[in-house]
Amino acid sequence: xxxxxxxxxxxxxxxxxxxxxxxxxxxxxxxxxxxxxxxxxxxxxxxxxxxxxxxxxxxxxxxxxxxxxxxxxxxxxxxxxxxxxxxxxxxxxxxxxxxxxxxxxxxxxxxxxxxxxxxxxxxxxxxxxxxxxxxxxxxxxxxxxxxxxxxxxxxxxxxxxxxxxxxxxxxxxxxxxxxxxxxxxxxxxxxxxxxxxxxxxxxxxxxxxxxxxxxxxxxxxxxxxxxxxxxxxxxxxxxxxxxxxxxxxxxxxxxxxxxxxxxxxxxxxxxxxxxxxxxxxxxxxxxxxxxxxxxxxxxxxxxxxxxxxxxxxxxxxxxxxxxxxxxxxxxxxxxxxxxxxxxxxxxxxxxxxxxxxx
Numbered sequence: 287x288x289x290x291x292x293x294x295x296x297x298x299x300x301x302x303x304x305x306x307x308x309x310x311x312x313x314x315x316x317x318x319x320x321x322x323x324x325x326x327x328x329x330x331x332x333x334x335x336x337x338x339x340x341x342x343x344x345x346x347x348x349x350x351x352x353x354x355x356x357x358x359x360x361x362x363x364x365x366x367x368x369x370x371x372x373x374x375x376x377x378x379x380x381x382x383x384x385x386x387x388x389x390x391x392x393x394x395x396x397x398x399x400x401x402x403x404x405x406x407x408x409x410x411x412x413x414x415x416x417x418x419x420x421x422x423x424x425x426x427x428x429x430x431x432x433x434x435x436x437x438x439x440x441x442x443x444x445x446x447x448x449x450x451x452x453x454x455x456x457x458x459x460x461x462x463x464x465x466x467x468x469x470x471x472x473x474x475x476x477x478x479x480x481x482x483x484x485x486x487x488x489x490x491x492x493x494x495x496x497x498x499x500x501x502x503x504x505x506x507x508x509x510x511x512x513x514x515x516x517x518x519x520x521x522x523x524x525x526x527x528x529x530x531x532x533x534x535x536x537x538x539x540x541x542x543x544x545x546x547x548x549x550x551x552x553x554x555x556x557x558x559x560x561x562x563x564x565x566x567x568x569x570x571x572x573x574x575x576x577x578x579x580x581x582x583x584x585x586x587x588x589x590x591x592x593x594x595x596x597x598x599x600x601x602x603x604x605x606x607x608x609x610x611x612x613x614x615x616x617x618x619x620x621x622x623x624x625x626x627x628x629x630x631x632x633x634x635x636x637x638x639x640x641x642x643x644x
Contacts, residue, residue, distance in 0.1 A: 290405040290628060294419035297402070297412075300427050302395055304504035304584075314423045315512045322511055323537075323544070323578045334548045335538060335555070336361040341372035343472065358469075359476040362558055366573030367538050369553040374468070375461045377552045380528055382450070383458045388586045389448045390429065391502045397447060403430065405628060409443055416631025424632075425579050426514045427502045433459035433590075434496035455498065459590070462526050462554075463496050466592040469524065469556060477566055479605060487565050487603055488523060489595025495522070495620070496592055503535060503577060503585040514577035514585070518632030520559040521624050522593035527555040533585040539574040546578070560623070560638040561594050564615045567602035574634055596621040615641040 303312070338357050342350040361368035390398070403410030405417050408430045414423055429445070432438040433455070445451045467485065474484035488494050503514040514535060529536060529549040536555065537544040547555060563572045579585070594600055601617035618641060626637045 290417055292404055293414065294417050297414065298423075299395060299398075299413055300425055301391065301502060301504045304506065309507050311425070311506065311508050311512055315425055316508075317422060317512055317516075321513070321516070323509070323513065333540075333545050335365050335545070336368040337550050337553065338368050338370050339372050340370050340374070340468075343468075355472060355476055358472050362473065362476070362570045365538065365540070366571055367547070367555065367557045367575070369547075369550050369555050370465075370469075371550060371553045373465055373554060375465055375554070379454075379458060379461060380552065383454050383588060384528060384531070384586060386448055386451050386454050387429070387500045387502075387588065390445050390451060390500075391427070391584075391586065393447055401429070401443070401445060408628060409440075414631070415627065417629055418631070421631060422516075424515050424577075425503065425506050425512045426577070427504070429500045429502075431455070431498050432495075433498055434463065435493050435595075438495075458588075459496065459498065462590045463592065465554070466496070466524055466526055466590070467491060470592075473524075473562065473566075473570070477569060477603075477606065479603065483603065483605075484562070484565065487594070487600075488561075489598045493595040494593060495596055496590060497522075499589045499591065501577070501585075501587045501589065503579050503587075505582060505584055506579040507581065509579045509581050512579065514579045516632040517574045517576040517634050518627070519563075519572035519574055519635050519638060520557060520591065521561070521627050521637065522559040522591040522620070523561040524559055524592045525557045526590040526592065527557070528588040528590075529555055530585040530587055533580055533583045535577045535579065535585050535587070537576050537578060539576075544576070559591070559593075561600050561620060563638055564600050564641065565603050565606075567606040567611060568614050569606060572635070572638060594620050612643075614643065616643060 342354045398411050401411040403412040413427045441452050470485045471481040475481050536547040558570045558572050560572045597619050599617040602613040607613045
């Protein structure tokens with residue numbers, strides 16, 4: 287990945303553009319007509335992704351346990367997305383994490399620039415995905431950091447301001463990784479495997495990858511012309527998203543429609559990534575999603591990406607390969623796989639589809 291040393295052109299901070307008072311967005315951010323959110327997409331109030339209460343997973347009542355497993359299985363197959371409540375992560379910690387990152391993005395630009403990232407690792411303060419010169423850009427800034435494996439955890443690259451930030455990142459990372467491990471057991475059982483099978487296919491618990499991407503979507507004077515994040519499926523294993531509590535923005539593809547997710551208070555949004563699609567031999571599928579922006583409100587969200595050990599070959603689990611359902615995907619390490627999105631930016635489902643045996 288070291289050949290991706292620098293961005294192809296000077297990086298413009300979207301928050302600075304937004305705060306400059308402009309009334310029209312630059313051409314670089316205007317999406318083709320077919321990719322823009324329609325008025326219906328911007329105000330879709332009738333449908334939501336499943337909301338699942340996790341407290342019954344620990345119940346002594348096997349019926350309640352089975353019902354919860356079944357709800358998660360259906361959500362993975364029908365949506366690729368669901369929200370979870372009573373998940374065991376402190377609501378206060380969730381609130382503090384969100385507030386601390388909002389405070390970071392409110393800092394002066396020169397302070398944030400100290401953490402400016404490059405495409406070699408993406409770690410730090412960024413404003414684009416992909417290295418194509420002249421590419422259409424998304425209306426967002428972000429901060430990306432490594433939490434696991436511990437060997438990649440470098441607190442000096444985490445924001446020192448606000449003062450609470452590094453301590454909160456560590457606490458938040460620990461709790462969200464625990465929740466991902468719990469959900470991995472559920473997905474594994476639902477696939478008809480032993481509860482640790484999927485985790486072991488990721489390389490166990492010590493060497494997995496966990497990265498945090500904090501998204502900042504500034505106010506936009508023309509939200510109908512652009513997107514905060516272009517359509518894509520997540521390249522990793524599983525994503526745990528802490529959404530903004532006040533502003534909706536995430537949209538999930540359902541057939542030919544885009545459904546705006548309505549966040550439930552104190553919930554995480556969970557979605558299946560490409561690596562679980564490959565390991566499950568497409569029993570579970572990662573689903574395209576995108577982010578719309580708002581004319582009057584900024585938005586902050588925290589995405590924890592839970593990924594396989596980066597140098598491990600990922601391929602369909604042999605117990606899920608049968609004569610009637612042969613292996614659909616060629617083996618590839620996650621290191622190789624994520625290079626695609628780092629080079630090309632978000633590209634729908636093109637990447638995972640390219641792994642299919644021809």
